[in-house]
Amino acid sequence: MEDKSRITGYTELVGLFAYPIRHSNSPAMQTELFRKAGINCIQLAFEVDNSTLKDAVQAIRALKMRGANVSMPNKTVVGQYLDKLSPIAQLVGSVNTIVNENGVLTGYCTDGIGYMKALQEEGIDVRGQKMTVVGAGGAATAIQIQAAMDGVAEIAIFNVKDAFYAAGEETVRKINEQTNCHAAIYDLNDHEALRREIADSFLLANATGLGMKPYEGVTWLPNVSYLRPDLIVTDTVYAPPMTRLLEMAREVGCRTINGHGMMVCQGEEAFRLWTEKRVDC
Ligand code: NAD
Numbered sequence: 001m002e003d004k005s006r007i008t009g010y011t012e013l014v015g016l017f018a019y020p021i022r023h024s025n026s027p028a029m030q031t032e033l034f035r036k037a038g039i040n041c042i043q044l045a046f047e048v049d050n051s052t053l054k055d056a057v058q059a060i061r062a063l064k065m066r067g068a069n070v071s072m073p074n075k076t077v078v079g080q081y082l083d084k085l086s087p088i089a090q091l092v093g094s095v096n097t098i099v100n101e102n103g104v105l106t107g108y109c110t111d112g113i114g115y116m117k118a119l120q121e122e123g124i125d126v127r128g129q130k131m132t133v134v135g136a137g138g139a140a141t142a143i144q145i146q147a148a149m150d151g152v153a154e155i156a157i158f159n160v161k162d163a164f165y166a167a168g169e170e171t172v173r174k175i176n177e178q179t180n181c182h183a184a185i186y187d188l189n190d191h192e193a194l195r196r197e198i199a200d201s202f203l204l205a206n207a208t209g210l211g212m213k214p215y216e217g218v219t220w221l222p223n224v225s226y227l228r229p230d231l232i233v234t235d236t237v238y239a240p241p242m243t244r245l246l247e248m249a250r251e252v253g254c255r256t257i258n259g260h261g262m263m264v265c266q267g268e269e270a271f272r273l274w275t276e277k278r279v280d281c
Helices: 026-036 053-062 087-092 111-121 138-150 165-178 191-199 244-252 260-275
Strands: 012-018 041-047 067-070 097-101 104-108 130-134 154-159 182-187 203-206 210-216 232-235 255-257
Touching: 012 026, 012 053, 026 041, 026 260, 053 067, 053 097, 053 104, 067 260, 087 104, 087 111, 087 138, 097 260, 111 138, 111 260, 130 138, 130 191, 138 154, 138 165, 154 165, 154 191, 165 182, 182 191, 210 244, 232 244, 244 255
Parallel strands: 012 041, 012 067, 130 154, 130 203, 154 182, 203 232, 232 255
Antiparallel strands: 067 097, 097 104
């Protein structure tokens, strides 16, 4: 039998375009998924930033690659170089997966799908419930849009009044206009609003970088009095696996979920798009 893990003249390639990227587990994870599925394809990481992104995308066509993953700082920029965007990628304004179908490149955003699938794998059903999500960047927007499309009833978004706040306002507008979910945005420094919105939420999510380097041990949550034991608390951060927010939530007795499941599930969703083969988280 042919050894599908052997590099041959037929070995196919998917890329990973980001900077910095050398630390990523994705090439090992995706290549292992291809091997397990018996597909002679590997993923390689390439240091690509906005200045070389257009050429890198053109290389997908020229080299007949199956596609690529895209990460920071390219997620919100790459759409302009593609032929098509999935409805979710269009709504989120961000692409993390490119699929090459006979030279036609389509951009997808699997971050929100990964987050929702990771919850589902934990037996958590947020449909019809209220979520409070802190963050208005790429990951937060993907989660908020996907959650609204999947049937979450209400989303309270909190963000500091930085450059991302306007993106949060835009997300609120899109959710309220295009889904049955009701969304609102508040200043993260409005602690009265934060306490009120968390109080009747089923789930509280951190989708900011607070908790990971250079903000390890840091959270925006003022203290544990904002939490209650039956609140589910999630974090998009997976390194470290236990952020300050999750530590505080554990103290109160909340169920906690870090970003590892989301990371694995968004990668598996990308793999499915390249191969149309479903794998379990
Ligand atoms: P981004 O740069 O697009 O957004 C950053 C967000 O953090 C913004 O909302 C910003 O306002 C907020 N922020 C920054 N500094 C802050 C501060 N001092 N106080 C409060 N808020 C602050 O980043 P992103 O791509 O959305 O990533 C956010 C986090 O999600 C990162 O930790 C990233 O590693 C993680 N992430 C995880 C996965 C996964 O699969 N688990 C996928 C994507 C992103």
